[in-house]
Amino acid sequence: MGRSLANLDKAFNSFFKKQAKYPKFKSKNRGGQSFSVGAFFCKVKATGIHLPLLGTIKCDVSLLPDEYKLLSVTVSKNASGKIFISLNILTDISDPIIDTSKPIIGLDFGIKTFITTSDGGKYEHPKPFRKYQLKLAREQRVLARRKYSSNRRTKQKHRVAIVYEKISNIRQDFLHKLSRKLVGENQAIYVEDLNLEQMKERFGRSINDLGWAEFVRQLSYKGLWYGCEIEKIDRFFPSSKTCSKCGWIKQDLTLKDRVWECPACLTEHDRDINAAKNVLEYGRVDRNSRAGREKFSLNREAQRE
Numbered sequence: 001m002g003r004s005l006a007n008l009d010k011a012f013n014s015f016f017k018k019q020a021k022y023p024k025f026k027s028k029n030r031g032g033q034s035f036s037v038g039a040f041f042c043k044v045k046a047t048g049i050h051l052p053l054l055g056t057i058k059c060d061v062s063l064l065p066d067e068y069k070l071l072s073v074t075v076s077k078n079a080s081g082k083i084f085i086s087l088n089i090l091t092d093i094s095d096p097i098i099d100t101s102k103p104i105i106g107l108d109f110g111i112k113t114f115i116t117t118s119d120g121g122k123y124e125h126p127k128p129f130r131k132y133q134l135k136l137a138r139e140q141r142v143l144a145r146r147k148y149s150s151n152r153r154t155k156q157k158h159r160v161a162i163v164y165e166k167i168s169n170i171r172q173d174f175l176h177k178l179s180r181k182l183v184g185e186n187q188a189i190y191v192e193d194l195n196l197e198q199m200k201e202r203f204g205r206s207i208n209d210l211g212w213a214e215f216v217r218q219l220s221y222k223g224l225w226y227g228c229e230i231e232k233i234d235r236f237f238p239s240s241k242t243c244s245k246c247g248w249i250k251q252d253l254t255l256k257d258r259v260w261e262c263p264a265c266l267t268e269h270d271r272d273i274n275a276a277k278n279v280l281e282y283g284r285v286d287r288n289s290r291a292g293r294e295k296f297s298l299n300r301e302a303q304r305e
């Protein structure tokens, strides 16, 4: 869609200059700009989307569902200058059937390995992601040296925005493919609902979310679409330090210990796989006790009648 919209870029800019009041700017300096148009003024055609003043914008509309109601269309330009069109639509999604022959897994989030599954799967951030992170740091250092409101600063800002976008694209692509894969392969997934305090405890220092929250968000809505239950375990427990076989808690386990042997049952553990197994086990217990509680209250009601 990007190239076919190159012309729109011009139209978009002049559109804004002439029409100061409508549509509204969000902020001139924040990078991204956008405006929305009500469905009444737009038309979805076979070749694209027709907007007032801008004409038909070529894009692939084949991904739209067969039946839907168009609510509004938003045109936005991001900090690196790319233009996007998003459609706000209303459509029915039928409830998916959960395939109970599929496995149930637990997930462990980590720094080195982004996700480890209880069945031994390990998923690391893609390499370009790291490469661009270093590049971003470099470009930002350059930006910090540029004088305010200078031409070179504006240019450098654009450069930083492009690197940001690359990182964001690689990251989103990775998260989307992985969340779709896991949701498709399993009937239920247990994850820890980590807050910042817990992350500090787990990783020994203040750490920014490396995409876990976004990943859990994607799992949750895709789970609803494709039939996989996502359950968050919201109580804190030492998932890394607990032996998943016998329940022994190894208090002196340090962050450096990637592999450890349980002093009680002598099982050798991969740190992350062991943690993921514990998340799965806690999830199961949680689920069973919940089912047990429901059963109990049903029985009580039955007794009263």
Ligand SMILES: [Zn+2]
Pocket: 243, 244, 245, 246, 247, 248, 262, 263, 264, 265, 266, 267
């Ligand atoms: Zn043990």
